[in-house]
Amino acid sequence: MVETAGGGPQDGAAEVLDGPLPDGVRRKVVQIVADGFGGLTVAELPAQLRQYARFAPNRRAKFAGNAMAAALETDPLFRQRIGEKLRESQPELTGALDSGSPPPAADPLDVAAAAYVLRPPGWVKLVAAAGEEAQRADAERADEETRAELERLRAELDRAREHTRSETERLRAELDAAKKETDSLHRKLRSALADVKRGEAALRKLRGEMEAVRAEGQAQVSAAESETRRLKARLGETEAALEAARRAAREGRSVEDMRVRLLLDTVLDAAQGLRRELALPPVSVRPAETVDAVEPGRMTPKDIAARALSEDDPAVLDQLLALPQAHLVVDGYNVTKTGYPQMPLEKQRLRLLGQLAQLAAQTGAEVTCVFDGAELAAPVLLAPPRGVRVLFSKPGVTADELIRQLVRAEPPGRPVIVVSTDREVADGVARAGARPVASAVLLKRLS
Numbered sequence: 001m002v003e004t005a006g007g008g009p010q011d012g013a014a015e016v017l018d019g020p021l022p023d024g025v026r027r028k029v030v031q032i033v034a035d036g037f038g039g040l041t042v043a044e045l046p047a048q049l050r051q052y053a054r055f056a057p058n059r060r061a062k063f064a065g066n067a068m069a070a071a072l073e074t075d076p077l078f079r080q081r082i083g084e085k086l087r088e089s090q091p092e093l094t095g096a097l098d099s100g101s102p103p104p105a106a107d108p109l110d111v112a113a114a115a116y117v118l119r120p121p122g123w124v125k126l127v128a129a130a131g132e133e134a135q136r137a138d139a140e141r142a143d144e145e146t147r148a149e150l151e152r153l154r155a156e157l158d159r160a161r162e163h164t165r166s167e168t169e170r171l172r173a174e175l176d177a178a179k180k181e182t183d184s185l186h187r188k189l190r191s192a193l194a195d196v197k198r199g200e201a202a203l204r205k206l207r208g209e210m211e212a213v214r215a216e217g218q219a220q221v222s223a224a225e226s227e228t229r230r231l232k233a234r235l236g237e238t239e240a241a242l243e244a245a246r247r248a249a250r251e252g253r254s255v256e257d258m259r260v261r262l263l264l265d266t267v268l269d270a271a272q273g274l275r276r277e278l279a280l281p282p283v284s285v286r287p288a289e290t291v292d293a294v295e296p297g298r299m300t301p302k303d304i305a306a307r308a309l310s311e312d313d314p315a316v317l318d319q320l321l322a323l324p325q326a327h328l329v330v331d332g333y334n335v336t337k338t339g340y341p342q343m344p345l346e347k348q349r350l351r352l353l354g355q356l357a358q359l360a361a362q363t364g365a366e367v368t369c370v371f372d373g374a375e376l377a378a379p380v381l382l383a384p385p386r387g388v389r390v391l392f393s394k395p396g397v398t399a400d401e402l403i404r405q406l407v408r409a410e411p412p413g414r415p416v417i418v419v420s421t422d423r424e425v426a427d428g429v430a431r432a433g434a435r436p437v438a439s440a441v442l443l444k445r446l447s
Helices: 023-037 047-052 057-062 065-074 076-087 091-099 110-117 123-251 256-278 301-306 314-321 334-340 345-363 400-407 423-431 439-446
Strands: 329-330 368-373 386-392 416-419 435-437
Touching: 023 057, 023 076, 023 110, 047 065, 047 256, 057 435, 065 076, 076 091, 076 110, 076 423, 076 435, 091 110, 123 301, 314 345, 314 416, 314 435, 314 439, 329 334, 329 345, 329 400, 334 345, 334 368, 334 439, 345 368, 345 386, 368 400, 400 416, 400 423, 416 423, 416 439, 423 435
Parallel strands: 329 368, 329 416, 368 386, 416 435
Antiparallel strands: none
């Protein structure tokens, strides 16, 4: 049995707590131990607490609280010494506990802590009651704090609701303003789109007009360029003709002079031939006889050529070629394709030109053979036979046109015989004063 400071037995030493010491009571117990710690010597302290002997009470309670609580629970002698220090510092509280009637005005935690240290009879009840009181106080305090927090939260909720209401009103007003602005923007956008469509239509119209103007301008430019090229060509032709005229003037030989002189030689030869044929006596030439005219009853070369002969008689050709200054123009391919069309063109040309060379040597007439240049696949390497002039028509010009040009180039009155079966060629040269002869007549004469 443990003796108290008064010498009486401690009946509460056998009492044991059912659970751990409440936190509030424990803090008070540690504070009591820390306050009574300094009144003990180092030898009176338990071994585990001697290292804290020089600590101040606050630091001792902070750093050695667990050790002091454990020593107080396990070391009865240390607990008795702390109880004696407690009796010295709080005689009224300890006396009331010893008498079994704690003061009603005292703090339950202080009462429970003192009872835990002194261990009077019924101390467990006092500790449990203090723990319950502390829990009730903590619960009330927590309830008060919860209530205050709830009031604060309610106030904040009311403020949040009011703020939300005002913010909602503000946002609703802003939304209405935004809707109005959106409607206005939609109207402006529709107006702008209509303007854009009208602008695009006007732009397409302007582009069409511009394309038409550009096409017209290009056409005018092309026409102007074509006219310029034509004028340049005519200018070049004019300059070439002028240069040729100048050159002919410098040489004293013009084309007209040559045609007149050739015609004069033809007339003189024809007159001499007629005089020999008619056996006319020589007479002196009078000025009136130099006038070119047809005398009544005088025979023409056509009359002589047609006298007692048919049109397809080869002798007709001999009579025509016997006329003074006669010029035989032959439509080459018309003759060869009439006589020997199965031969290649090159051999057709060579055969015809060889026979014409013999005819020219026999008659002494001027012979010109015309071929169509469109039949040529490449330039012809050809040496014309003696007495025969060989001509090919230029690109774009047919042999028929070249023959008509040759006939028109001759002076009126010169005997020109054109050999061609083409009726258009025959009619054309006949109107120009030439004598047409069929190709078959020439072929008969050559064979």
